[in-house]
Structures are given as C-alpha cells and as structure tokens.
Amino acid sequence: MSDLLDLSAVEARAALDAKSISATELTSAYIDAAEQTAALNNYVLLTPDHALDMAARADQRLAKGEAGLLEGIPLGVKDLFCTTGVATTACSRILQGFTPPYESTVTANLWAEGAVMLGKLNCDEFAMGSANETSAFGPAINPWQSAEKIDLVPGGSSGGSASAVAARSALMATGTDTGGSIRQPAAFCGVVGLKPTYGRCSRWGIVAFASSLDQAGPFTRTVADNALMLQAMASHDAKDSTSSDVPLQDVMAAVGQGVKGMKIGVPREYVMDGMDPDVMALWQQGQDWLRQAGAELVEVSLPHTKYALPTYYIIAPAEASSNLARYDGVRYGLRVEAGSLDQMYEATRAAGFGEEVQRRILIGTYVLSAGYYDAYYLKAQRVRRLIKQDFDTVFTTVDALLTPATPSAAFAVGRKIDDPVVNFLNDVFTVPANLAGLPGMSVPAGLNGDGLPLGLQVLGKPYDEASLYRVAGVLEQAAAFTATPTRRAGGAK
C-alpha cells in the first residue's frame, strides 16, 4: 500500500494511463491512509463514498482514453473552498451545517480535470492563524516529530492540507495563502506549496478572508506535481473581477529548465536579528546550489520589509472585518436566538466565531472606524505601495528572489503565548509577497538539527510562475529531500 502512496502525481498519472494501477485502487489506498492517520486530525470531513464514485468515473474515462490533467488523482480540499453538497465550514462554528449548493471555481476546475475528492481538510478558522490551532475542529498535527515526540503544529492556516500531503493521506491538496498560509505550512511539513500571483486562481466560491490578499494554491510533494496542479487550478474567471486573464506559462516545462543565466536576488533585509542558525545555514546552502547550477546570486535591498507585517495586520483584519459581516445567522449557518435582531447578531457571532477571529474582527473594525481610518488603513495602503515598489525596482535587475520560508521549524502544539504579536512573526518572510501580489513558493530544502523540515522560499515577478518553477526544480534536485515524517501513512521510511 505504501508503494502506491509514494507515487508522485506525475508517476501516478503515468501508471494510471498505462493501466498498471486503477483510480479506484489509488483512491482506496488514500482513503485507508486517511483513516490510518486520523490522529493527525487533518480531515474535518472524509468523503470516501463520494471519492470512490469519482474514482470509478475516472476509471471509465481512463478506459476510453479521455484522461484530464489530474485524472484519478486523489486530493484533499481545504475547508475554505465551497464544494457542492459537501459541508463547508471554514473550520468555524458559525458555518456548522452549511452545505453549499455551488462549487468554487478552483475545485470545479480540478474535478473537470478528473481529480478525485477525498474530503475537506482542517485549517485555521476563516484562515486566520499560522498553526492550525484556531480551528473549531481542534488542531491539525504535523506528521513530523523531533526526538521529543511531542505534537507539533503543521503551520497555518492550511495546516490540514500541508500535513495530509506530508503524511501521504492525500496526494495533493488545495490551500489558500493570505499572509503565508500555504508557504509557511508547506515549510513546516516538508512539502511544496505555491501561492500564485494574485489573480492567477479565481477566488469565486472560496470563503473570503482578506480579498486583496487571498489566493488559492497547490500543495504537493514534488515541484513537478505542483506545476501540474497549478495548471489545473488556474483560470480566468469572469465571476471574479480581480481574476487576471494573463495566460499561464508552460510551468510544467519550466520545472526542468534549470537556472543557467538567471539572476537571483538575496534580500538583505530578510536577515533578521537572532535568526535560527539552521535557517541561516540552509539559506546559504540554497544560494550555493543555485550558483552551482549556473545562476548569478546578487544581494538586493527591499528597504520596507520590516513594515510588511504591521501593514498586513492592518489591511487583512480590516478587510476581514467586512467580509465576515455576512455571518449573521440570517441566511445560513449558526443562529443563536436571543430576543431582538441585533441581539441575535451579537449572540450568534460571539458563539460562532473563535477568539482569534473575534480579535481580528475587532482590530479590523477599529482601524476602519471614524477618526482612525487615515492613521491606520490609509497609512497601511500607502506603505503597501512602497513595499510593492521595492519589489518592482528589484525585479528590474533580478529574475527571482531566494529567502527563508519561515523563521524556525515547526513548534509545539499548545505553545503558550500571551502576546499575539509573537504568533504574527511566523509570517515575516511570507507576508510581503501577498501585499505585493507576487507569486511565491516554498520548497523543502533540508532538516534542522532536530530532524524537522525547513523550506526555502522563491519569490517571482507577477505572472512569472515559470521562473519560480525553474528555481524550485533546481533546489529540489540539489536538496534531494527524501526524508519522510514518522507519522506518515504506511509507516516511516
């Protein structure tokens, strides 16, 4: 069984086409794997019957030679994507029982290419968090462990997605990234995670967190798989006004293209005080790999880097406070009866939203409120322009940037932190790309001293995912990251 689980999606597609395995077999193996790794709490809803149904239909299409890009590939869907007839909760109590009568564009694209849905994956409530600890369904657990053998966080908000792919309970998974919610968990779980250019994937049907920052993206175990999944997910969607119609390059071809002649920037401001020495070392190692592969490494400057986090923590909560106003108990989800209409609103939202979500709604409401709008929100949007301009300038001289993905490896579940700002710092390397709308990818690059995965982040120009795949392809080959987590399905290898 674990042999099946170790096939990459590209390999599985070949095997399916060659009829050496069937979609039903492959899906069954993943269903078993999901059940076996249930303790990781990655799936908030497993849909085995639905999955086998889809697999059966995939087998029919395979028999007729009508395979789509992802025909027969079993994947998990972050519970932020609305899936027709399948409960979608954003891992929040306020959406308990919500069954959408519609499908998000991204998942519709995946099903149209023949992919199979294993179920809905755990995440931070309304995508707010970087450890998957704010979910109404309880934390998702990282399948990696250090010698201490304690539960570690998988990162967030797409913790369930990253963990499932790492644990081999999904061959691929969808995620969303607003401030790092794909790239950071990918790094924590030793998998590949891409946040595409803003506008590359449609946001229609994805529960909105921060509209100008949210972007759907793929989690996979290999870079080639990632390109394949992006190809299937991305599309121009007329139902999303922010969707771009710039055509996607041939990203699958880019994976093996190498980096000869490319100029890779290393931003000096990403060297942080007291940086984890393992992270620093890996970053250096990454630069060496790229240099050896024929790229030129150049130090660059992104002067406003340190302001990215506070900027993000004004803009994201502000947009979220407005996006979450629709959760009011009137038309769907939880309703707590409590007297008048306003009382119902207040009781429903207080009972339905968790602490982190409430905190962000309050901050967001505050920074938009009369008297504070100019000082906070408008100020943040001005700084945002400066941050974007930094990147625009740098990208006139380099093709891509190499940075660490996270300041550390995965940390313990339930780590007691009184100061919410400490948690925000998890996103220090990832947030700038969201503010500037740039594509960014995290690639597993090595293990730290505790045997936990660390990732390297590649950032690129808008709509230039191909360059990311070129760099990531080289990093992947050089890193030769073959380690697998102890708590993976099919046992540790």
Add this chain to the structure above:
Amino acid sequence: MSQLVTGRTGDWEVVIGLEVHAQVSSQAKLFSGASASFGAAPNENVSLVDAAMPGMLPVINRECVYQAIRTGLGLKAQINLTSVFDRKNYFYADLPQGYQISQFKHPIVGEGVLRIVLADGSTRDIGIERLHLEQDAGKSMHDQHPSKSYIDLNRTGVALMEIVSRPDMRSAAEAAAYVRKLRSILRYLGTCDGNMEEGSLRADVNVSVRRPGAEFGTRTETKNLNSLRFIQQAIDYEVARQIELIEDGGTVDQETRLFDTNTGTTRTMRSKEDAHDYRYFPDPDLLPLVVTQKEVDDLAAALPELPDDIRDRLINDYGLSPYDASVITEERDTAEFYEVASAGQDRKLVANWMTVELFGALNKSGQSLSDCNISPAMLGGLVGLISDGTISGRIAKDVFADMFETGKDAASIVDEKGLKQVSDSGAIEALIDTVIAANMDKVEEYRGGKDKLFGFFVGQVMKQSGGQANPGMVNQILKSKLDS
C-alpha cells in the same frame, strides 16, 4: 423671491437639500446577474451573490454604468472617468453582505445643474453636488407576524443612482419642482422609470432653518419619501417644528427622521444612539471603474433631446407660452406627440388643444396618451380644419369628443355629421334676417342702448344654424345690420 417663513419672533429662511435615490432601468442588477424587474415572487430575483453566500463576488453591469453617465450628461454634470466603489458597512436584515457597495470619495458623476420652473413661470438653477451608483437593499416586512420580520431580497443589489443636490432650495414648492424635473429628465433619458409608488424613485430631505443672512442651521434628514405630496408635507412639518423648537429656546438635533404618511408628521428614528460609523473603504473585490472619454462621447451623442432644450425651442421657435411649453415637455412621450401633431399646423393652437382638451379628456377617462384613441396625426388634422375655417372652434370641441370616443378622424366626422362651418355670407345674412324679424322688440331695445343684447342675437343665429355658422362672420354681419 422671498419665501421666508414668519415665526413668532421673526422671519426664517428655509434651506433644503435633496438626496434622491433612483432605481436604474436595466435588465440585471448592478453587481449580480439576477433580474432587476419589479413584482417577482419572494426571493425569486435573487442570486447567490445577492444572498451574500460565502465566497460570492461582485461583477459590474456595464449598462448600469452607462445609465449613470447618461443621467450625469442630462444634468450637465462632470463625468469622472475614474471612480471607486466603497463598502458602507452596517448591519440590517435586508443587507445580506453586512455592507452596501456604494461610492464615497470618488463618485462616477460630479457637479451639475438642474433647472426648475416654478408656478409663476420663473426658473431657478439648483446645483447638483454629485451622482453615484450603489446597491439597493432588500425589503423587510414587519407586520406579517407578531414577533418575526420577513425578508425578501429581490430588490437587494438593484442598481441605484443617488443624486445629491446642493442645499439650494428655499421652499417645499421648489423641492417638489426639483423632484418633478429630475423625474422628467430620468424618464426622458430612459435611465429610471420614475415610478414613485413602486419605489423606483425616493427622496431623502435635508431641512434646516436660519435667520436670513445667517450661517446654515442644523439640519435634519427625513428619509424615504415616495411622493411629491409627502415631500412637501414632510418639509412643511419639519420647518414648523424646527422654528417652534428654536423660538422656544431649544436646539435642533442633527438626526435622521421618518415621515408618518398617516399623520403627516416626522419622528426620530428609534435606537440610533450610536451614530452610524460606516467605516467606508474601497471594496477590495472590485477595481477602480475606468471609462474612456470615447465611451462618454458616444453616450452623449446618442442622448435624446432633453426637456429644457425642447422647451426653449418651443418657446423661441414656435412661440409657445412658457407654461404650455413646460406642460408639453414634462414627459418625453407628450413632447414627441406634440412634435408630430403640430408639424405643418398652427403650433400654438395645437399646444392649446393638447394642454386643455386632450389632457382634460385623458384625466377624465384615466387613460394615458399612448392608450387613447387620438393619434398625433389626428389631433393635427383637427386643428388643421379649424385653421382653414372648415369648422369653428366651438364645433371642433364636439368633433374632438367624438374622435376621442370612436377613434374616427376629424374629417370623417365632420363629413358624416355635416358639421362644416357655414361661411357663406348670403346664408348667414338670411339667418340673421330671420332672427331680426322674429325679435323686433329686442332690436328696438338694442338700438335704444342695451348693448348687452348683442350676445342674445348671436346666440339665436348660432342656434338657428345648428352651431355651424362662422361666428366671426355672424358677428360682423349682425353688427352691421343692427347698427344701421
């Protein structure tokens, strides 16, 4: 000019500004593809976007944008090629998103002007501050159940144009004239049907009072008035209330009020202790709206002639009175009817026949111009028969009544009923001689100084002729015979 209101302690000037919400005429809604039509079953014209389901996103309807631009052009206003949509955040059961998509800092249309005509025929220019596009809200029904309200989202998301005037009006009459004119322009342009009863056009009235020459006083806002009568009543009530309040030593609170149509009074809206903080910010699901100058120019070139321009033309070129010109150009279809009816005819006479006889008949029968039996050509034909002397004005009224009833044209009726005016002087002389001979005593009295009897003789001659004698000729010949 003076429209001052006299209070207990002196004169007061009334300052009025209006915010009119006009539903855009379009097939689909502003940001969703659901139908914008009126009268559907509950929640039938509601898409998932309108219902604010998770993950839904707005996409703007080009025609709604163009309708707003057309309206701006009709108000001689500045068209802003770039404008921004903002979210206006508040909670209410008929607002599923928890925010309304509107335009705050950068509306699509800027300053313009609207010319109103007052009862005495004078005109005033009222400034337009801005026009912006926004979503309409749904409908709540609070009287179907003792403890529950029922929500219908059909109207949610329908495009509204909010047209804000400057506080240039100084009386309820001016306010009513403003709304009438605005409605007329919107209907001319086809950008809003102006049906106030159905809610396509509603007004919020901002009213304040001040001593002449003083600074603006504190204003109140009375919302959702859907008839000219209510607008005037609300203003009159507010003005009286505010004056009394101030004269009694109190101050006017800046607040929002509701008008009670039953009592004709305004009252404070309940539970507004926390002033609304709408937390406007640019909607991140939308990008700035950009239209090109070419798009605007094309729209301008295709606009129909506007009421003010037609009115000026009717007065200057056709010699119509300002009053008649205003009445005829109130609605586009009457102006078009008039144009066709009066072509090649006595323009003033046609105007007179339209405003008096035709409109009178329509009022009585309850029909509209397009429903009734009279076509423009028919009216023109009737007037032509008067002009060329075939029938008298008096007979024409009977012919008209017949036309209105049966749909037959004037010439046919005149022929069938033999109503041709008698203008043969010989025949008329004969009639006159008959009447004179039969009334010699009165002839004596007339010649003796009782001038008023002339009318009696005219009447008798007309009666004898079955009304068909040419009245002018009768007068002339009768006079010469009697005075001789």
Add this chain to the structure above:
Amino acid sequence: MSVDKTTVAKIARLARLNVPEDRLEPVANELNGILDWIAELNEVATDNVEPLASVTGHALPMRDDVVTDGDCVDRVLANVPEGASGFFVVPKVVE
C-alpha cells in the same frame, strides 16, 4: 492610540460581537499590544504616496446587461435557519 474598555465595547457593538463585561479589559490589552506594534508604521514617510488598493493592474471588467442568474429560491434558501413561504425570517425589527 490607546483603546480602553469603553472603546472595546463600542467597537464590539459596531461589529455586532458580544464581548462579555469581564473580557473587555483583557481584550483592550490585547488590542493595545497589537496597536502599539502597528504604530511602527508611523516611522515611514508616506506624504506623497498614493494608497494601493489593488495589485492586479487591470481595470474593472464590466459584464453585459443580461439576466443570467436568480430564479433559484431553493438554492438561496437551502441553508436557512428559519424561513417561511419563500422569505427569510428574523426576529421582528421595530423601526
């Protein structure tokens, strides 16, 4: 900029979020911690910088005026906590 219990209560009201009395102070402290950190932005000179509301670089796409949606009462009401005869039902509002 400092937030106190009263402000928290006001913001909570605006956001229709019931924050219990005993949580007002702790929440105020949390918010202040975040706001103090956010205040770092005041270091940045932004006098002639336009706010950036969108990163896409394209203008707002417009759609044709055609009815393509609606007429799906079942879907719209599918998840309603309380409905009646095609309406959404909420506690009565008095204006």
